[in-house]
Amino acid sequence: MTKVGETVLEIDLRALEHNYHYLRSKINPExxxxxxxxxxxxxxxxxxxxxxxxxxxxxxxxxxxxxxxxxxxxxxxxxxxxxxxxxxxxxxxxxxxxxxxxxxxxxxxxxxxxxxxxxxxxxxxxxxxxxxxxxxxxxxxxxxxxxxxxxxxxxxxxxxxxxxxxxxxxxxxxxxxxxxxxxxxxxxxxxxxxxxxxxxxxxxxxxxxxxxxxxxxxxxxxxxxxxxGYGNEAAEDEKLIPVATLKTIISQIHRIEPNESVGYNRAFVSNTSKVTATLPLGHADGIGRQYGNRIGQVCVHGKLAPIIGNVCMDMIMVDITGIDCKEGDEVIVFGQEQSAQDLASSAKTITYELLTGISQRVKRVYID
Structure with missing residues (x-):
């Protein structure tokens, strides 16, 4: 896996090779x-x-x-x-x-x-x-x-x-x-x-x-x-490997006090003290507004952090209260830690829509 300092879509061509051979094993050689x-x-x-x-x-x-x-x-x-x-x-x-x-x-x-x-x-x-x-x-x-x-x-x-x-x-x-x-x-x-x-x-x-x-x-x-990497059912998903991993970083960390709001239209108002992280991707990158307000979540050091407030064009904010992390740390939006299927399902949509919606401005990096 690559270490990045920006939002990237990591494309694992080894995973593609695995999936190809698995699917070929299901059909006749000819x-x-x-x-x-x-x-x-x-x-x-x-x-x-x-x-x-x-x-x-x-x-x-x-x-x-x-x-x-x-x-x-x-x-x-x-x-x-x-x-x-x-x-x-x-x-x-x-x-x-x-x-x-x-x-x-x-x-x-x-x-x-x-x-x-x-x-x-x-x-x-x-x-x-x-x-x-x-x-x-x-x-x-x-x-x-x-x-x-x-x-x-x-x-x-x-x-x-x-x-x-x-x-x-x-x-x-x-x-x-x-x-x-x-x-x-x-x-x-x-x-x-x-x-x-x-x-x-x-x-x-x-x-x-x-x-x-x-x-x-x-x-x-x-x-x-x-x-x-997706077989449309859990049993098959286990035998396949996601090719794409969407990664980003923590740009800034904020401490939010009770009654303070986060993001546009004050869509999130905290009732307790919280810690939030701002990430450099948004609906212009394919993470639509439907994932905001605790519907979707990202993975920070193996722990899930819900998206809070409205998704912005170029940024999302997530709740990292209780997660040990710092500015510049890597965040997984989807991949093997949290599958695109899981994230898509949280917003009542399908893997296809989430994957194909990732903007071309997101840098592609490759593993082979």
């Missing part, structure tokens, strides 16, 4: 592994994570938008990159950078096919996304005939994969729904495969799907949150 590195690799560093995954042997990467894929290409990443939310305005840029679009509607499919024709492409890899119950993006069973007819006599594009997305794979109370999604995807994908002269890959499982439904791994699996 099953391909796609690492999801969208949203700055879940708030960490998409380039550093992508390079590590490439070195570990991952076969694919995925991003949400074209600009994310372009950044990876500019950094020298050679792996195939799936763009999950392909948009017409960036199709030419996508082709220029050898990024592979998810085609999720008739309009998007037709538009990309036209672009591929206009740019003289041949066998350009594309992915067909099917909606099986998440109802977010995706083609339906009713679109199969349209897609197959559109592919007749066409050599500008080639279907690299057929895929769908599970809606509740982490919730075993929704097992029947998940099974119905898998069955629907099997029906749809089999219908498409039966009409093609080649065999695209199929993939459906996310992190929780890998853990709970390995029988549906098909040709490839996709993992996002699991790579970063």
């Amino acid at each position: 099953t391909k592994f796609l690492g999801v590195v969208k949203a700055f690799a879940y708030g960490s560093d998409s380039i550093a994570i992508a390079k590590k995954l490439e070195s570990l042997g991952a076969e694919y990467l995925a991003v949400a938008y074209t600009s994310e894929g372009v950044a990876l290409r500019n950094a020298g990443i050679k792996l195939p990159i799936l763009v999950l939310h392909a948009q017409e305005v960036s199709f030419a840029t996508m082709i220029e950078n050898c990024l592979e679009p998810s085609l999720y509607s008739r309009a998007i499919f037709s538009s990309f096919l036209k672009m591929a024709k206009d740019l003289g492409q041949r066998d350009y890899p594309v992915h067909l996304k099917f909606n099986t119950g998440l109802n977010r993006l995706g083609l339906g069973e009713k679109d199969i005939d349209f897609i197959l007819a559109s592919l007749e006599g066409v050599d500008q594009i080639k279907i690299s994969s057929l895929f769908s997305h599970l809606a509740a794979s982490e919730d075993l109370n929704e097992r029947n729904f998940t099974i119905s999604q898998i069955e629907q995807f099997e029906k749809i994908s089999s219908a498409v495969l039966s009409k093609l002269k080649y065999r695209p890959k199929r993939h459906m499982l996310n992190t929780s799907g890998i853990i709970n439904y390995p029988e549906a791994q098909y040709d490839m699996v996709r993992s996002g949150i699991g790579l970063y």
Whole structure:
């Protein structure tokens, strides 16, 4: 672990390697592994994570938008990159950078096919996304005939994969729904495969799907949150290691007397003598106002210190009464001492939101 004198997000690439190998142990050796590195690799560093995954042997990467894929290409990443939310305005840029679009509607499919024709492409890899119950993006069973007819006599594009997305794979109370999604995807994908002269890959499982439904791994699996150390359930979290640790320091210590207030709008008024510490991070760094007023807490020398008063843009104040510490001492906001899951849960949100919300102004440091 690094010793710092400022707010940093420490990215442990050894933890990423551990998580990658753990998740791979859940699938067949021949099953391909796609690492999801969208949203700055879940708030960490998409380039550093992508390079590590490439070195570990991952076969694919995925991003949400074209600009994310372009950044990876500019950094020298050679792996195939799936763009999950392909948009017409960036199709030419996508082709220029050898990024592979998810085609999720008739309009998007037709538009990309036209672009591929206009740019003289041949066998350009594309992915067909099917909606099986998440109802977010995706083609339906009713679109199969349209897609197959559109592919007749066409050599500008080639279907690299057929895929769908599970809606509740982490919730075993929704097992029947998940099974119905898998069955629907099997029906749809089999219908498409039966009409093609080649065999695209199929993939459906996310992190929780890998853990709970390995029988549906098909040709490839996709993992996002699991790579970063969170398995959506306590038993799996114990087997994974958080990649990101958010650290800061104590800028100043105050002694607060009874009836004195702390922070904006006097949101905290002390009824006893207290000792508080001011830390150099706030809602501009991703620690939102919902964590204020004793909802969230940080870790000071192994002891939890609640956030008091309103979270400021660049600072938070915490109650360190009874904790032996001094100005300049290190503070852990989340990591192994207090997981991002624990902090997020305190504010009734999810790990994904906390991790991806960490501002790009927070310095990234690396362990490998």
